[in-house]
Amino acid sequence: MVNVHKRRRFMAVVALTAASGIALSACSSGSDADPSASGSSGGGEAASGEDVTLDFAFWGNDVRADMYTQSIDLFMEEYPNITVNSTFLDYPAFWEKRQTEAAGGGLPDVMQFDYSYLRQYSENGLLLDLAPYLGNEIATDGLSEQILGIGVVGDQTTGIATSTNAWGMYTNPQLLESAGVEEFGGGSWDDYKSWVAEVTEASGGEVFGGTDYTGRIQNFEVQLRAEGKNLFNEDGTPGFDEARLAEFWESGADMRGEDGSGISQQKLEEIYPVSGFGSALTASELTWDNFGAGYLGELGESYTELGLVAPPVTVEGAKDLYLKPSMLHSVSASTEHPAEAAMLVDFLVNSPEVGAIFGTNRGLPASTTMQEGMTFEGLDAQIRDYEESVADRLGDAPPVPLVGYGTLEEKFRVLGTELGFGTVTVEDAVSQFFSEMDVVLNS
Amino acid sequence: MTGRGDVWVKHDSDQERVVQPRPYWNRKRVTTLIWFVALAILTAIVIYPLIWLLFATFKPSSEFGQNQGLIPDQPTIDNYIKVMDGIAGVPMWRFFANSAIIAIAATVGTVLSSAMAAYAFARIRFKGVGIFFTAMIGTLLLPFHVVIIPQYIMFNKLDMIDTYWPLLLPKFLATEAFFVFLMVQFMRGIPREMDEAARVDGAGHVRTFGSIMLPLIQPALVTSAIFSFIWTWNDFLAPLMYITSPEKYPLPIALRLYNDQTSTSDYGATVAASFLALVPILLFFLVFQRFLVAGVATQGLKG
Numbered sequence: 001m002v003n004v005h006k007r008r009r010f011m012a013v014v015a016l017t018a019a020s021g022i023a024l025s026a027c028s029s030g031s032d033a034d035p036s037a038s039g040s041s042g043g044g045e046a047a048s049g050e051d052v053t054l055d056f057a058f059w060g061n062d063v064r065a066d067m068y069t070q071s072i073d074l075f076m077e078e079y080p081n082i083t084v085n086s087t088f089l090d091y092p093a094f095w096e097k098r099q100t101e102a103a104g105g106g107l108p109d110v111m112q113f114d115y116s117y118l119r120q121y122s123e124n125g126l127l128l129d130l131a132p133y134l135g136n137e138i139a140t141d142g143l144s145e146q147i148l149g150i151g152v153v154g155d156q157t158t159g160i161a162t163s164t165n166a167w168g169m170y171t172n173p174q175l176l177e178s179a180g181v182e183e184f185g186g187g188s189w190d191d192y193k194s195w196v197a198e199v200t201e202a203s204g205g206e207v208f209g210g211t212d213y214t215g216r217i218q219n220f221e222v223q224l225r226a227e228g229k230n231l232f233n234e235d236g237t238p239g240f241d242e243a244r245l246a247e248f249w250e251s252g253a254d255m256r257g258e259d260g261s262g263i264s265q266q267k268l269e270e271i272y273p274v275s276g277f278g279s280a281l282t283a284s285e286l287t288w289d290n291f292g293a294g295y296l297g298e299l300g301e302s303y304t305e306l307g308l309v310a311p312p313v314t315v316e317g318a319k320d321l322y323l324k325p326s327m328l329h330s331v332s333a334s335t336e337h338p339a340e341a342a343m344l345v346d347f348l349v350n351s352p353e354v355g356a357i358f359g360t361n362r363g364l365p366a367s368t369t370m371q372e373g374m375t376f377e378g379l380d381a382q383i384r385d386y387e388e389s390v391a392d393r394l395g396d397a398p399p400v401p402l403v404g405y406g407t408l409e410e411k412f413r414v415l416g417t418e419l420g421f422g423t424v425t426v427e428d429a430v431s432q433f434f435s436e437m438d439v440v441l442n443s
Numbered sequence: 444m445t446g447r448g449d450v451w452v453k454h455d456s457d458q459e460r461v462v463q464p465r466p467y468w469n470r471k472r473v474t475t476l477i478w479f480v481a482l483a484i485l486t487a488i489v490i491y492p493l494i495w496l497l498f499a500t501f502k503p504s505s506e507f508g509q510n511q512g513l514i515p516d517q518p519t520i521d522n523y524i525k526v527m528d529g530i531a532g533v534p535m536w537r538f539f540a541n542s543a544i545i546a547i548a549a550t551v552g553t554v555l556s557s558a559m560a561a562y563a564f565a566r567i568r569f570k571g572v573g574i575f576f577t578a579m580i581g582t583l584l585l586p587f588h589v590v591i592i593p594q595y596i597m598f599n600k601l602d603m604i605d606t607y608w609p610l611l612l613p614k615f616l617a618t619e620a621f622f623v624f625l626m627v628q629f630m631r632g633i634p635r636e637m638d639e640a641a642r643v644d645g646a647g648h649v650r651t652f653g654s655i656m657l658p659l660i661q662p663a664l665v666t667s668a669i670f671s672f673i674w675t676w677n678d679f680l681a682p683l684m685y686i687t688s689p690e691k692y693p694l695p696i697a698l699r700l701y702n703d704q705t706s707t708s709d710y711g712a713t714v715a716a717s718f719l720a721l722v723p724i725l726l727f728f729l730v731f732q733r734f735l736v737a738g739v740a741t742q743g744l745k746g
Contacts, residue, residue: 057687061700062530062531062700062701062709062712065530065689066532069531069532085688086689087687087689088531088700089700090700093683093696097683100591100592100595100684104592104595104599105596106595108687271511273710294708297504297505300503300504300505300506
């Protein structure tokens, strides 16, 4: 609170010096608003019913933009005194712009938010604590404790999960059929590797059984969770040591390279930005379960269905999977209309009508109230059934990703591709990753 | 590299075969021919991505993963139809119009203000001219990223976010040091006797600038205008920071809206829109490129 005000005053000074002689207006809109309404401790103010304008930002493509436009129109019909200006960008540009606004004090009132940035923005006091609005402006009937817990950083609820996804494995039944191999029937990681090799062999090398799974940090996390550890603990320490990481990367050795059982990195670079699975070159892919629609889009009309099965098991009976928010909705701490902003969040997270518009475009809706408005068919039904089928493997979500997690995830991915090219040894990769962690975690 | 080497060798032997019977192929002509072929091959390599882009605009979106070749398997114009429909209720021509407005206004502003600033630096001996000139050159060394946030705060406090002011106002205040410098150098090459003659005839600075200087630095003006137009047309970061309403987006931002890593990406629409966005700037360049060369070359000789 104090920080926010201090920073504001500092900015005002900067702006004054830079643009002396020009009258300053206090904020982008409505400078007569009650100052106590901004900041995280004010909380719980009721909507005034006056005419207010909210800025809303999201990331997505043209398809999602249409869906939001329809939803926002519904919202404005229901609350005629609230005008919502929405803006959208693609994901990287969205965050570039938010970072500038965060530093410059111009964040939009309501934002579609990503899990990996939640901690950073929350700890800097940029997001409003929504706890006072829960059960009032934001209905909680459809949101379970587990779901609400996802958006808690420290002791503040700074985000409401819109939708969730779980780690899963997509398979391509058509490729499997022409190779004459059965769907992966579950089993250990070693079973998965031999299944991949079988598919690659059966198709005569035209199609690969899968991709070297050790390139994805999520597979590592699943294995660690099965062993009762976290990838990163709440205090920011890693839940693994050099030896464990080396063991993980070693385990993928026979899937990599030109004569590995998985698709080679060279091949993947050739078809980038389309994935190996999306190009019908691999028969399986471990990924988040909301990627299915994207894969079907990449595969084109000749492929109509996908298989969705549980990832390989590390330790029998372990709760190694979890529901990750595919996105959240958050409110800026500097909003002048916190109550109305909370109402918009509620509408976008809970409303059955919005659910009917979006389907699973934003992932499987977290709110059961929203799900009531939806008819599940095709892939949507498959994803819902999948998440139900792995219910006994779903544990509590890990701590909200630490600041800089995105950097580490990217480093892991890059090292994975370098291992694929054979330009780095496992030993070197491990030491590179640990020195990167050193930089990120201790800064 | 080796590929190009092979070509050279091949044509050398061709030359042997062809030269003997016909004296028409003298040494000079053969050299020209070899150069022509080599340059044609290089051009083909350099232009291939562009050709690929053009052909790719006729591929259906689903073909992008499976067919990396040049020729589409199932040619279609659906991509163009989709692009013309626009994005989220904003028609495509709107993005073109926005880009054009910004680029033209920015070009006018840059050329006008830079020429005036350059005149002051080159011809008027005011107090601290040296320091100001050094400071102006110094801004060239500042990466844009350093000033993004302070600039954003300024324009936010001035309530100019989501207008074109943050994009245009600086252009009218001669903040593009590169162009100011270019023109200063150009003016320094113009004999002072010209100004002095004007002064004897009673012209003040305004008159000297308008009637003497402007016509003489025309090549520099044209060069600045062309660069300024192309840079502004292609600028992504500044509009990203300052424009929030989708109906005010210029093309470079609109182009990225067909892609979304988190759900589906419409590659077909992306390449079609990219190609359309390329056309105006390509035409612009083709028309003005000879002025461009003239401007820079003259400047080099005289400066």
